[in-house]
Amino acid sequence: MPTEALRTNPLREGLTSRTMPDPCTLVIFGATGDLTHRKLIPALYNLAADGALPPAISVVGFARRDKSDEVFRTELEEAARKFSRQSLNDELWKSFASCVSYHRSEFDKFEGYQDLARKLDELDAARGTCGNRLFYLAASPDQFEVILENLRKSGLNKAREGSWARVIVEKPFGTDLPSARGLNDLVQNAFEESQTYRIDHYLGKETAQNIMVLRFANSIFEGMWNSRYIDHVQITASEPLGVEGRAGYYDKSGALRDMVQNHLLQLLCLTAMEPPAGLDADSIRDEKVKVLRSLRPLTGEDVFKHVIRGQYSAGAINGKRVAAYRDELNVDPESTTETYVALEVNVDNWRWAGVPFFIRVGKRLPKSGTEIAIHFKSVPPVLFKATGESIDDNVLVIRIQPDEGISLRMSAKMPGSSLRIEPVKMDFHYGTSFGKATPEAYERLLLDAMSGDPTLFARRDEVEEAWKFVDAIHAAWATRSDDLAFYSSGSWGPGEADELITRQASTWRRL
Amino acid sequence: MNSSLAKLQLGGGCNSVSDSFDPGIPVEIGKIEKELGHLWESSDDTKTRASLINFIVYTEDTESLSADTEVISAVAGKHACRAILIMANPLAPVSEAKAWISAHCHLAGKGERQICSEQITFRLDGDSAHALPNIVFSHLDSDLPLCLWWKAEFPEPLDEKLWGWVDRLIFDSSTWKNPAHQFSIIRHLSSSDTTGRVLCDLDWTRLHSWRFALAGMFDHASAFPCLSGVESLHLKCAPGKRTTGLLLLGWLASRLNWKPSDEVDSFITADGKMIPFVINAVPGPNLSLVSIHCGEALFELELSESGDFFESRIHAPGTRDTRQILPAGRGKIADTLLAELSRSGRHPLYTKSLELILPLIGK
Structure with a gap:
């Protein structure tokens, strides 16, 4: 068995702390699309450049357009040159590209899958990929059903004995709970849950992975990680970009479905979860699901008290005038889709009772950044009261992107004869502390999927619990739209969001 | 990290160790910390001193200081450190100890902020070379790991006090003239270690x-x-x-x-x-x-x-x-x-x- 051989190769000991991926063929559905060009191929090239790919690997691009292997490789090379984090080495690219081929077929043509099966068998024989297949659904979500159905009908979903077949599903995992359940059923008609890898690229980011290390490998934090010491938590994802050609999708989705249901609730889970029983995938995912189940549901009028939705109007980003959301191409001029949302969320369990989690996400905000800020409670206003000094609370910030790192704000006495207290910051930057480049999230996630490690992928129940929470908010929004607040592009969102957090006697952090 | 390098020096050029190499500002050995303090006080706000390890380079090659400083600069670009470069010549007829200070600054990210690592360079001639442990002990950044790159043959007997402080001992067995003897010293260091010291052979x-x-x-x-x-x-x-x-x-x-x-x-x-x-x-x-x-x-x-x-x-x-x-x-x-x-x-x-x-x- 190839997998067994990999695990018992004595030469591997001490070389790497992770299981080496099995030889396999990666089939990318939607191989001519943006995701393939910007993320998947550069990630695969970087893995090849780091020597992290298995010696026997094939990549097959499956798409509708007619093109030869050579043309496909040339297009991928251009993309890799543009988007790879490591500059392209001609010799290495040539070697990597030799394992890439193109398979033209309509997604709904069964014959195309039969041909694909034959091609994969040939590649197994020629390249020693051992019958292991990883199918990546990088096509548009409306194609998932037909692709999955044809994979099932053609038998490609079933691995031969001693081999494996897996599927990677890109978000969005549905648009609400019923559609997510429908998609999950669809996937599971063809693949078992253990074969299914739902990708949320935020979980592949180093800082997201570091949250568990920070919490559970440092005794100074975990003891304080509760309602006794923490006042509130702010989770922010901001970006200056508008809809950028995604209006067709985004106008139906909005910020809540596009970002909160997946990325931000995942970050909340990692922040709020209890220590898992082990580092295996299910132990970790069990704890995350418990957090989602502990979220206090937001329904009816509560939604309008605890959730602010906004939409950008015209304004300026980096000194350039930009249009209002409703004036963007392919956006309904009367759209009520939210491009900004701020929520006050409560995790109703022992650890977090009374600690609100404020989540905000928005487009056309002044800066790009994703972070988790843990705001600790104030010290008793006793000792320094007489000096008239105000003391800022301690804040631990976990920066997810860009400039990944962690900082801690604390108070210090200013040098001098008088007692003046100023906030100072201890800062840890991944970029300057570790002498190696941070891999892209997709590199880690592809490698994990090849290795059969689902820890950083969302499980079915996680996805469905998150939808349950988000759907209740949408249900309330559907009853009226007069709560939609407008904010100028280039501002930090609507004033109503500021009021939301002012109730906690706090303000949103400046990124 | 941007690789742009700026040497933060206020003076230098005189009293250097070789004709072509400028090791920085000459300082009295007893005033090194004070002079380093002055160096940072006189620098502008865009420079931040950082240190995650003590990185010591020991060499007996009088011609390698320039190349070693280049290496330290490259290391400091990825691992902010307190670098101490020691050039010892135990066979020199006159006993003399000299020191210089300098810094390596690298742009951090896309901004103007620079992360700077200090370098202290020592030349120890004659009997002064025996002051090596004291030189090391008195100029470390406290509480940071000590990485010692030993660019010479290991002496015998080993100074247990010095080696006991080292967290990571780096050497290159491919440069040894007498590998059989040197490897036996390494085996002794490994078998007698009780401190968790890491041995790193660059080969x-x-x-x-x-x-x-x-x-x-x-x-x-x-x-x-x-x-x-x-x-x-x-x-x-x-x-x-x-x-x-x-x-x-x-x-x-x-x-x-x-x-x-x-x-x-x-x-x-x-x-x-x-x-x-x-x-x-x-x-x-x-x-x-x-x-x-x-x-x-x-x-x-x-x-x-x-x-x-x-x-x-x-x-x-x-x-x-x-x-x-x-x-x-x-x-x-x-x-x-x-x-x-x-x-x-x-x-x-x-x-x-x-x-x-x-x-x-x-x-």
């Missing part, structure tokens, strides 16, 4: 990419059984770099449960089979080719002329010949050091490999 670090690539050749289900059928090995090493080849063979032997044989240049397997090896001296890189013969199967890993890549070739009867290009890592000393500093943890396989090749080194 072993360079072999990481070789080991990684060779292991990959045997991952495949059809190739894996060949590991138990190895019949002979052939390596090409640069003249005088036989120990590099032996270290790689020691690794294979430790992984495959071979023992050194009493016969010349051979190992013996657990079931008593003899495995001869040949190390040919060929001008070029320390190690340029590894061939493993297993019956009719041949596994070859060869370094490309540029030194950037390996070509792995597998010929096995009944299967298609395979060829793969793999990264070989960088050959520059700074890159090797950075690779070592980026990799935490000990090197248990190194000590195991060393045990197996010690009987072969003197032969």
Whole structure:
């Protein structure tokens, strides 16, 4: 068995702390699309450049357009040159590209899958990929059903004995709970849950992975990680970009479905979860699901008290005038889709009772950044009261992107004869502390999927619990739209969001 | 991180250690910390002093200070540190100790902020060279790990006080004039250690990419059984770099449960089979080719002329010949050091490999 051989190769000991991926063929559905060009191929090239790919690997691009292997490789090379984090080495690219081929077929043509099966068998024989297949659904979500159905009908979903077949599903995992359940059923008609890898690229980011290390490998934090010491938590994802050609999708989705249901609730889970029983995938995912189940549901009028939705109007980003959301191409001029949302969320369990989690996400905000800020409670206003000094609370910030790192704000006495207290910051930057480049999230996630490690992928129940929470908010929004607040592009969102957090006697952090 | 380098110096140029090398601002040894303080007070707000390790370089080569400073600069660009460069000449007739301070600043990210690492350079002549432990102890950044790169032959007896403080001892066995004796010192250091000190042989670090690539050749289900059928090995090493080849063979032997044989240049397997090896001296890189013969199967890993890549070739009867290009890592000393500093943890396989090749080194 190839997998067994990999695990018992004595030469591997001490070389790497992770299981080496099995030889396999990666089939990318939607191989001519943006995701393939910007993320998947550069990630695969970087893995090849780091020597992290298995010696026997094939990549097959499956798409509708007619093109030869050579043309496909040339297009991928251009993309890799543009988007790879490591500059392209001609010799290495040539070697990597030799394992890439193109398979033209309509997604709904069964014959195309039969041909694909034959091609994969040939590649197994020629390249020693051992019958292991990883199918990546990088096509548009409306194609998932037909692709999955044809994979099932053609038998490609079933691995031969001693081999494996897996599927990677890109978000969005549905648009609400019923559609997510429908998609999950669809996937599971063809693949078992253990074969299914739902990708949320935020979980592949180093800082997201570091949250568990920070919490559970440092005794100074975990003891304080509760309602006794923490006042509130702010989770922010901001970006200056508008809809950028995604209006067709985004106008139906909005910020809540596009970002909160997946990325931000995942970050909340990692922040709020209890220590898992082990580092295996299910132990970790069990704890995350418990957090989602502990979220206090937001329904009816509560939604309008605890959730602010906004939409950008015209304004300026980096000194350039930009249009209002409703004036963007392919956006309904009367759209009520939210491009900004701020929520006050409560995790109703022992650890977090009374600690609100404020989540905000928005487009056309002044800066790009994703972070988790843990705001600790104030010290008793006793000792320094007489000096008239105000003391800022301690804040631990976990920066997810860009400039990944962690900082801690604390108070210090200013040098001098008088007692003046100023906030100072201890800062840890991944970029300057570790002498190696941070891999892209997709590199880690592809490698994990090849290795059969689902820890950083969302499980079915996680996805469905998150939808349950988000759907209740949408249900309330559907009853009226007069709560939609407008904010100028280039501002930090609507004033109503500021009021939301002012109730906690706090303000949103400046990124 | 941007690699743009700015040398933060307020003076310098006089009292330097060689004609072409400027080690920074000359300072009295007793006032080093104070002068470093002045250096930072006079710098602008865009520069931030940072230190995550104490990185000490010890050399007895009077001509290498410039090159060593270049290496420190490259290391500081990735691992902010307190760097101490010590050039000792114990045989100098006059006893004298001199010191200089300087800093290496690198742009952090896309902004204007620069992360700066301090460098203290010492020249210790004659009897002053014996002050080495004191020089080290009195100029460390407290509570930070101490990495000592020892660029000389190890003396005997070893100063236990000095070595006891070292968290990571870095050396390069490929440069030793008397490897048999030096390896025995390393074995003593390893076996007598009670402090958790990490021993890092840069020649072993360079072999990481070789080991990684060779292991990959045997991952495949059809190739894996060949590991138990190895019949002979052939390596090409640069003249005088036989120990590099032996270290790689020691690794294979430790992984495959071979023992050194009493016969010349051979190992013996657990079931008593003899495995001869040949190390040919060929001008070029320390190690340029590894061939493993297993019956009719041949596994070859060869370094490309540029030194950037390996070509792995597998010929096995009944299967298609395979060829793969793999990264070989960088050959520059700074890159090797950075690779070592980026990799935490000990090197248990190194000590195991060393045990197996010690009987072969003197032969």
